[in-house]
Amino acid sequence: MSVKIFFLIVCFIAIILTPIPLTWHIKLRNVPAVCLICWITIFNMISFVNALIWGGSEDEFEIAWNGAVFCDIEIKFIIAASAGMMTATAAISRNLARVMEQVGPAHKTKAMRRVELIQDLLICFGPPIWLMSAHYIVQPNRYYIVRYVGCTPSVDNSWPTIPLIYIWPPIIGFVAAYYAGRVIYLLRRYQRQYSENVNSTLSDSTKSRFMRLFVISTFMVSINFPIVLYIFYHNLQYPMVPYSWKLVHSTFGWDYVPYVKGTSIQFDHWIPVLAGIVCFIFFGTGREASQICKEWFEFFGLGAQFTLLKKMAPKKAEGSSSMSSWISGKMFSSAS
Structure with missing residues (x-):
């Protein structure tokens, strides 16, 4: 099996899998998690479509479609999604830190929730x-x-690129x-x-939710x-040229689309x-995800089939739990 097919x-x-928990996070109004899922899905959809269009042999690639209009729009989403995955991760980690620090009163007013929503939206x-x-x-050119x-x-190798983009x-x-x-x-x-304290005030689902958000945000950061x-350091190795708005936005060469013969999928x-x-x-x-799947099955008139599949699924041994619940239990269990 080739790398492209894999x-x-x-x-x-x-x-297919990433958007499944989206409904759950929308119901919880967890804006950073919703944004993270959406940005990841958008980027993967772009990667999938592009690999199909421009993943042929070298001969096919040389005569492949130049992506007019399609790429003009897509590169903006690539830029946004690349940054958006990190901003959403930062927002998730920030909210988790605020929970740990117990910032603000336990019961939040509508105004406080509105401020937090605006902050999350600005970050994301x-x-x-x-x-x-x-x-x-x-x-300097379309793409x-x-x-x-x-x-x-495409970006111009001039000093404004550093404060505007690279940094x-x-x-x-x-x-x-x-x-x-x-x-x-x-x-x-x-x-x-x-x-001693949180174990008695937070439900198991809340603790499990906290740990899942913590694990995924830590994974994304790591x-x-x-x-x-590394990319920032690598970009700085290229020699910088003087910036000229006239040269960068000159009509000459703007419509030229360079074809780069990559050897594999970029890491x-x-x-x-x-x-x-x-x-x-x-x-x-x-x-929660099981409930979402049930709702989707019922939406398509397959509620009975979902019930049958659930009955056929092997039951967990008594006292067992998911990995995230196990981590949560270890983290919040009473000290011996």
Whole structure:
């Protein structure tokens, strides 16, 4: 099996599985988690379609479609989704840290919830919108076409690219890493306190939800943060040229679409695929996900079939639980 075929298979699986817990998070009004799932799904859909269109042989690639209009739109979504996955992760980690720090009263008014919603929206969508907009300032041509990857944004190797584009992924990564580290620190510091107090005030589902969000956010930070630092360092190795708005936005060469003969799927396209599957494992395999599946089956008139499948499924041994519940139990269990 070729790498391309394998990538298409796992990417398609991720596209199908990742949105399953979306309804649950929408009901909980968990904006960062909803954004993370959406950004991952969007990026994987783009990767899947592009691999189908531009993943042929070298001869086929040389005469492949130039992606007019399609790529002009798609590269903006690529920029937004790439940044959006990190901003959503940062927002999740920030909210978890606030929970651990017990910021604000336990009962929140509508005004307080509205402020938190606005903050989450600004974190999740602010940087992606900025990068989509700022990209035009340093966009020397419409885009590149890379074999297997397809539409790829182009940037000018001039100094404005650093503050406008290059610097933001590391900044977002630092913020996400800070809050993820903060959560880990607070978990270790207050483990005994939470074992004694939180265990009696939080339901099992709430604790399990907390741990699932914690695991997925920590996973995203651990994978993405080193990569954005490496990409930032790699981009700085190219010699910078003086910036000229006239040259960058000259009509000469704007419509020229370079074709780059990549040898395989770029590594940064595998990460959202893996992230999508991990999201499903932690968000889509609990009781809440089972309820969502039931609702979907009933929506399509297959409620009886869902009940039959549930009866046929092997039952867990008494006292067993999901991985996330086990972690939650270990973290919040009473100190011996």
